[in-house]
Amino acid sequence: MFQITFLGTSGSIPTVERGMPAMAVKYESELLLWDCGEGTQRQLMRYKAGYGSISAIFITHPHLDHYLGMFGLLETLKLSSVSPKKLPVFFPGVRDDFERYAFAAPEKMKKGELYRTADFSVDAFAVKHCKDAYGLAFLEKEKIKFHEDKAHSLGLSGRLFREIQQKGSVKTAKGTVKLADVSWVKPGRKLVYGGDCLPDTNILDAAKGADLLVHEATFDSSRKDEAAERMHSTAADAAAVAKKAGVKRLILTHISPRYADVKELLEQARAVFKDTEIAYDGMKVDVK
DSSP: OEEEEEEEOBSSSOOSSOOSSEEEEEETTEEEEEEEOTTHHHHHHHTTSOTTOOOEEEOOSSOHHHHTTHHHHHHHHHHSSSOOOOEEEEESSOOSGGGGOTTEEEEEOOSEEEEEOSSEEEEEEEOBSSTTOEEEEEEEOOEEEEOHHHHHHTTOOTHHHHHHHHHSEEEETTEEEEHHHHEEEEOOOEEEEOOSOBOOHHHHHHHTTOSEEEEEOOBOGGGHHHHHHTTOOBHHHHHHHHHHHTOSOEEEEOBOTTOSSOHHHHHHHHTTOSSEEEOOTTOEEEOO
16 A cells, blocks of 8 residues: 545645644555644544554744644553553754654754665655755655566476565576566556645755656736745646646645635646646545
């Protein structure tokens, strides 16, 4: 499973329909929380996103709308009957608020690789928004897949599948079999999240070839000057990044409360990049 759940999709101020910015990234047994606006813990419960099993928290920048819910979540985990596991929390800047949560392992958000497992890594890249503002990239490792019928016909079975991946070739009753002859490489999937940002070369480079780009769209094109002044993006800005980066799919989030109807934003984005959607709270998306 590689699925994201949009927990909060509003920009700066909540609405009845949209909560504050937060996104849950589920990959097999790992659950990553990207941003944690006010009310995120309730959204995790509401949308059945794996409330008690968070593996790590990533806060993209130190604005309250993106992290105000974090300490409420930590407090609830602390008060739960089950002792919380060690929880890495990547946060821009230095804070001393974590002292009361012995299970929290605060680490400074910085450019480069932050988190790694055997199957994927999470990297951060700088974006234009405020001091210590970052975007995030989830990078799945490529996987070796076998042409099973051919492999079996050449005598591969059981432990030999593992051995040939380690050595590159093995001997069977039918002769020497090379890994390249019976396998193919499946590229890893890529998810990129811009946080709050103006479009720039950093997010463009990070998003190149992504299977999914999640990009803020706080304003429509008529407010382009205001977007630039506040270091946010328009829907068309986000679509331009998606088009230039050659991504497969774009989802817009961080929608200003002024847009009760998002039709205008969607039309402006799709005029630039057709495969665009607008996120809503509770939306679940499989990364393919």
